[in-house]
Amino acid sequence: xxxxxxxxxxxxxxxxxxxxxxxxxxxxxxxxxxxxxxxxxxxxxxxxxxxxxxxxxxxxxxxxxxxxxxxxxxxxxxxxxxxxxxxxxxxxxxxxxxxxxxxxxxxxxxxxxxxxxxxxxxxxxxxxxxxxxxxxxxxxxxxxxxxxxxxxxxxxxxxxxxxxxxxxxxxxxxxxxxxxxxxxxxxxxxxxxxxxxxxxxxxxxxxxxxxxxxxxxxxxxxxxxxxxxxxxxxxxxxxxxxxxxxxxxxxxxxxxxxxxxxxxxxxxxxxxxxxxxxxxxxxxxxxxxxx
Amino acid sequence: xxxxxxxxxxxxxxxxxxxxxxxxxxxxxxxxxxxxxxxxxxxxxxxxxxxxxxxxxxxxxxxxxxxxxxxxxxxxxxxxxxxxxxxxxxxxxxxxxxxxxxxxxxxxxxxxxxxxxxxxxxxxxxxxxx
Numbered sequence: 001x002x003x004x005x006x007x008x009x010x011x012x013x014x015x016x017x018x019x020x021x022x023x024x025x026x027x028x029x030x031x032x033x034x035x036x037x038x039x040x041x042x043x044x045x046x047x048x049x050x051x052x053x054x055x056x057x058x059x060x061x062x063x064x065x066x067x068x069x070x071x072x073x074x075x076x077x078x079x080x081x082x083x084x085x086x087x088x089x090x091x092x093x094x095x096x097x098x099x100x101x102x103x104x105x106x107x108x109x110x111x112x113x114x115x116x117x118x119x120x121x122x123x124x125x126x127x128x129x130x131x132x133x134x135x136x137x138x139x140x141x142x143x144x145x146x147x148x149x150x151x152x153x154x155x156x157x158x159x160x161x162x163x164x165x166x167x168x169x170x171x172x173x174x175x176x177x178x179x180x181x182x183x184x185x186x187x188x189x190x191x192x193x194x195x196x197x198x199x200x201x202x203x204x205x206x207x208x209x210x211x212x213x214x215x216x217x218x219x220x221x222x223x224x225x226x227x228x229x230x231x232x233x234x235x236x237x238x239x240x241x242x243x244x245x246x247x248x249x250x251x252x253x254x255x256x257x258x259x260x261x262x263x264x265x266x267x268x269x270x271x272x273x274x275x276x277x278x279x280x281x282x283x284x285x286x287x288x289x290x291x
Numbered sequence: 292x293x294x295x296x297x298x299x300x301x302x303x304x305x306x307x308x309x310x311x312x313x314x315x316x317x318x319x320x321x322x323x324x325x326x327x328x329x330x331x332x333x334x335x336x337x338x339x340x341x342x343x344x345x346x347x348x349x350x351x352x353x354x355x356x357x358x359x360x361x362x363x364x365x366x367x368x369x370x371x372x373x374x375x376x377x378x379x380x381x382x383x384x385x386x387x388x389x390x391x392x393x394x395x396x397x398x399x400x401x402x403x404x405x406x407x408x409x410x411x412x413x414x415x416x417x418x419x420x421x
Contacts, residue, residue: 041305048301048369052335052362151303151373210364213322213336222337223360226373233303 018258025251032244039237069224072195080170085125092250101188149236158229177235178242186242296366317344340413353378
């Protein structure tokens, strides 16, 4: 049995851990509010962008000559997976969930005999993937220095992807991120961004005929690269909200667990203190009796 | 009959401007400036660097944009842009900073004709408001 002193030390150390997790929870809660606001504010842009592209791609005259970002390269051999994770840990299953989703997709690709390339955004994803898929990672991007997700960063990622696409390094591009549902639920998502998925349109939108200036093809080829950045930005916003949410609930759990542990240790401490007193008493009494 | 329509300017971070008493909007479309009034035909176009003028009942506002897409439908004008500034809030130092950047960009050797054209446009506009 641990001595009284040891127990005392453990209690105080658990208590200070609890203080830390509590503070982290508070910070995450404050940040969550902001991240959530940002994610909500960013939605109209990506939604509108999507609408315009849907309208455009429907108006395009011959699909064969459509920009490759829309129609694809015709192959689907090489897949590029962009795994977006956080730069910091201590956020529960947040990163693990994305990685799990991505890994199951990687396995599927492998079974189908497709080639795989990975870009990781955020250092935690890189840490977890490089052990198994180290040779597949072609780029690792991290935005440790920027506090919030901003469009400038997303554009950088977008540019890298498009550059590589133009060099025909891959045929299909997927992004992996966590979609924010609520504080305790984040849904890992896999979204295809190249070629763009335009199938799930609802038909009624297309009776509207548009005038295009300049022609559709030119607008599309200008718009599609922007859409890539926009989608990535959306993913980053969702991700940062999810990260804070996941951290908040993880830290809440940790605080509660620490509290339970303190209770348990305190009981143990009291019990062994009592036992020590009893033992001492017995010794005194039996000593007196033997006289 | 009112002759007002709704305009919405969004950038990736937020809805930048929403107004529903707009009479006329002049946008720097890719093929030249374009004035949009109520009941304009549905149109999609994209923007070159320039000034967006929004004429509403409450006065005129000017914004500097670098790029963007514009969609007009059912008397709703949406402008999507990644960089927009209200001319009123733009400081001289900011303008000259953008100007310097633009000049650096067009002097790069591997630049395409289209990029050069847009760069030149940007410089012209920036000079005119400086």
